[in-house]
Amino acid sequence: MKKNVRALLLSAALISFSMGLAYPYFSEYAYSLTGNPLLAGMISSLRSLTCVFSFVAGGLAADRLGRKKPVVWGTVLLGLSLLLYSSAGGTLGLVLAALLEGAAYFYFPAFNAMIMDSVRGGLLGVFTLAVVAEHLPYSLSPVLGGVMRDVWGIPGLRAAFLTGGAVTLAMALVRAVVLSETLPRPGRAPWSPLRDFLSLHRLLKGLILLRILLLISALSMFNFFLVLYAVRDLELMSFTEFGLAVALSSLSYPLALPLSRKLRNVPPSFLYSHLLLVESLSPLLVLFRSVPCIFLSLVIINLCGSLTYGVERGSVALLTPRGLRGRAEAFMDLSFYLGSSLGTAAGGYLYSLSPASVMWASFLLFVLGAPLSYLLLRRWPREAPRRF
Numbered sequence: 001m002k003k004n005v006r007a008l009l010l011s012a013a014l015i016s017f018s019m020g021l022a023y024p025y026f027s028e029y030a031y032s033l034t035g036n037p038l039l040a041g042m043i044s045s046l047r048s049l050t051c052v053f054s055f056v057a058g059g060l061a062a063d064r065l066g067r068k069k070p071v072v073w074g075t076v077l078l079g080l081s082l083l084l085y086s087s088a089g090g091t092l093g094l095v096l097a098a099l100l101e102g103a104a105y106f107y108f109p110a111f112n113a114m115i116m117d118s119v120r121g122g123l124l125g126v127f128t129l130a131v132v133a134e135h136l137p138y139s140l141s142p143v144l145g146g147v148m149r150d151v152w153g154i155p156g157l158r159a160a161f162l163t164g165g166a167v168t169l170a171m172a173l174v175r176a177v178v179l180s181e182t183l184p185r186p187g188r189a190p191w192s193p194l195r196d197f198l199s200l201h202r203l204l205k206g207l208i209l210l211r212i213l214l215l216i217s218a219l220s221m222f223n224f225f226l227v228l229y230a231v232r233d234l235e236l237m238s239f240t241e242f243g244l245a246v247a248l249s250s251l252s253y254p255l256a257l258p259l260s261r262k263l264r265n266v267p268p269s270f271l272y273s274h275l276l277l278v279e280s281l282s283p284l285l286v287l288f289r290s291v292p293c294i295f296l297s298l299v300i301i302n303l304c305g306s307l308t309y310g311v312e313r314g315s316v317a318l319l320t321p322r323g324l325r326g327r328a329e330a331f332m333d334l335s336f337y338l339g340s341s342l343g344t345a346a347g348g349y350l351y352s353l354s355p356a357s358v359m360w361a362s363f364l365l366f367v368l369g370a371p372l373s374y375l376l377l378r379r380w381p382r383e384a385p386r387r388f
Contacts, residue, residue, distance in 0.1 A: 004118040005126060007178040008071075008111060011171040013133040015075075018167035019082070020141030022160035025149055029157045034091045043091075043098050048337060050102025055333045056193050058106030062326025066183045067114035068175075074107025075172035082165030086158045109329035116317035116325055117182030123314035124307070128260040131306040132253045139250030183322065196327045201319040204328060206376045207312065208335045210369060215276070215308075216339025218365035221347040222283050222301065225358045226294070229286065233355045236291055245291070249298035256306035263307065269377035272311045273370045279304035280366030283359040315377075318385050 022029065030040035061070045081101035088094045112130075119126050148156035197205065230236050237245070263271055282297040282304075312332065320328045350357045 002118065004179055004182065005115055007175060008115060009130055009133040011075075011174055012111075012130070013137050015078075015164075015168050015171050016134045017137035017141045018164040020138040021145035021148065022082075022085070022157050022164055023138075024142040025145060025157055025160075028149070029085075029154065029161075030094055032154050033088060033094060039091055043094050046095065047098040047102045048341075050099055051105050052334060052337055054103050054106035055109065055330045055337075059109040059196070059327035059330025061106060062110035062113050062329070063183070063323055066181050067110045067117065067326070068179050068181045070107045070110035071114060071179065072107075072172055072176045074104050074110070075168060075175055077101075077104035078107075079165045079168035079172055080104075082161050082168055086161035086165060108333050109326045112313060112316075112329045112332075113325040114179070114182050116313070117322060119317075122264065123317050124264045124310040125257065125260040127310040127313040128256045128306045130313075131309050132256060135302075135306075136250055136253045139247055139253075143247065193327075196324070197331055199324065200328055200331065201381075203376060203379065203381075204316060204319055204331075207315065207373075208331050210373060210376065211312075211332075211335040212339040212342065214365045214369040214372070216336055217343030217346065218280075218283075218362045218369065219301075219305070220340040220343030221350075221358050221362040221365070222286075222297075224344050225347050225351055225355070226286065226297075228351070229355050229359065230294055234289055236289065236294065245295050246298060249295055249302060252299045252302050253306060256303050259303065260307060260310055268311060268315065268380055269374045272308060272377055273374035275304045275308050275311070276366050276370040276373060279308070280363050280370070283362035283366070286359050287356060319381075 026044065027040055030043050031037055034040055034043075058070060058074070077100060081097050081104055084093065084097035084100060088097055112127075115126060115130065116123070145157075145160050148160050150156075152159065197208075200208075227242055231238065231242055279301060282301045285293040285297040285300070316325065316328050316332060347358045347361070350361055
């Protein structure tokens with residue numbers, strides 16, 4: 001089954017690298033084709049809204065059809081959506097591509113559920129590696145994509161989307177050939193999202209709510225508004241310099257792997273809550289108004305974010321029966337989108353009042369989430385393994 005993990009993570013890394021060629025410049029591409037910034041933003045929002053529904057359907061599909069079929073066909077749809085982006089001539093083409101892309105992400109719950117099914121131990125390390133595999137290539141390839149945009153203009157971005165589509169379809173073929181099904185006898189899961197949520201372990205339900213209301217909201221405030229605060233308000237660096245800082249800070253992702261091996265025996269309540277406390281330093285460091293502090297804040301958010309992701313997904317694996325993991329993962333994915341929406345909306349209001357208040361709010365949400373997560377995870381069931 002380790003073959004599944006290697007195939008999933010390697011293909012995810014290649015897909016991430018290829019998508020990183022064009023996606024950082026999606027707003028530029030959409031604006032150039034539509035000529036309207038409002039339409040460009042609406043297209044991106046439509047994609048996110050579609051994801052909400054596709055995650056629910058994807059969680060059910062992962063538990064009813066097995067893991068492999070959703071992963072393979074979702075990857076195919078993702079590749080086709082990128083090809084559709086590359087050939088879009090205007091608003092209609094972009095809308096169709098965005099709808100197809102949002103629908104393609106229904107395979108995300110099955111992706112993580114297959115990893116959970118395929119490993120017996122070392123969950124913290126495996127899911128930390130998953131974050132590194134997906135984020136590190138995506139952070140490096142935009143440099144090449146920027147060159148393609150500067151040299152060839154919009155045709156350069158079309159070529160970037162075309163490359164992403166071709167690579168993704170190739171990875172769909174690899175997944176179809178290499179992956180082995182980990183849920184050989186899928187159950188007939190009923191279509192009842194509310195019942196599915198209520199059937200989750202109480203710790204997971206609390207963790208999902210905590211992510212929506214505090215943790216992902218704090219993270220989205222930091223990530224979304226940092227560039228505006230550092231470049232436009234503090235005027236500490238240019239956009240190019242900020243992009244370089246993000247790329248260089250991403251080189252810290254591999255450091256999370258040896259840390260995950262050192263921390264795998266730490267109790268979940270202690271580990272998760274203290275990671276959140278360290279993560280709270282990121283928005284606080286930004287308030288010191290210096291380039292080194294901003295760079296350090298990015299490194300901390302990368303490392304702690306990778307490890308908290310590993311704890312969260314490890315908790316799902318240890319506290320959820322195999323036949324429910326797809327739907328549990330769907331709710332974890334939903335919590336990210338809902339928390340991001342809440343955080344960016346609240347952050348936008350705070351930013352209009354005082355740019356620095358967004359960083360203070362992010363800091364306070366992380367700090368508040370730390371003791372709450374400790375109290376939640378301290379009630380870890382005795383019969384469940386505590387080793388990640």
